Amino acid sequence: MRTPAERRAEPADPLTVVHTRWAEEGMAGGPWPFLAMCSLSRLHQILARALEDRLKSLELSRTGYFVLTTLALMNGGRALLSTLGRLMMIHPTTVKLTVDQLERAGLVTRQRHPHDRRATVVRITELGAERARAANAALENADEGPLGGLAGRHEELFDALRDLRLATGDTEF
């Protein structure tokens, strides 16, 4: 927690004005719930856009990148379509559309489950595994834009959010 004087001495933050105006405009309660939500939304939006942009050259969407990396980490490189959606907190329709795209690009294959005809097994291909490695390397070695600003600080971001993420109930996997 910073003192007001420490906050003023820091580099320009677009959200500082919110903090100042909150008291001036006689808003009820404190500014922190609003500031916390704005701050999380802005960082998410900045990085989501930057990630989409960066992945374009690898012909991957952001969801495609998440699916492919998740599959690469799975035993045998495969998972049920339904498991992927649950793991990634993504709507089943979005997962299905993403897997359609990845399949057309030859990055995954799709098979009916041998014992459950309604279930679909998705498996990463060798090309898909290469693409997942390339995407993760591109993220790790980013040297410009928002992703460049985050380079070398990924573990710091993960650790900064971890307790708060668990406090909000992120425990289903």
Next chain:
Amino acid sequence: MRTPAERRAEPADPLTVVHTRWAEEGMAGGPWPFLAMCSLSRLHQILARALEDRLKSLELSRTGYFVLTTLALMNGGRALLSTLGRLMMIHPTTVKLTVDQLERAGLVTRQRHPHDRRATVVRITELGAERARAANAALENADEGPLGGLAGRHEELFDALRDLRLATGDTEF
């Protein structure tokens, strides 16, 4: 930064498996860029959904809440439609649709700018200001679900993200 032993002793985290499997599956580079992006996406998604749910009883969307609180903080409770979009990093079409909804609910009014016929001035109404106060109070006093898990920790979340947000270039306001 935690040691591996410290990490194992902590409560169950759905992302721990990623960390473990990364080395086992012989993935290139480190797991942190992927973990950082997953972690940010999950927290954002958990809180965005919880916020939408909580605001339903106040007949506000998440974007409506952001617009209304931003207007409440403005000098004279008004801003240009174009300024709102820029301030909130929201697509102009989304801002316009949100302001349409807020206007129908009597929470804002909309007027042509006196000196620039193409510009629209949005102003918060007394009802809108009350609704903004109620929404921020609901957030501050949440006592269950993901928002309850975050109660009393909003400043902590803001501070945890601040340097990283500025490092990604969050400076246009």
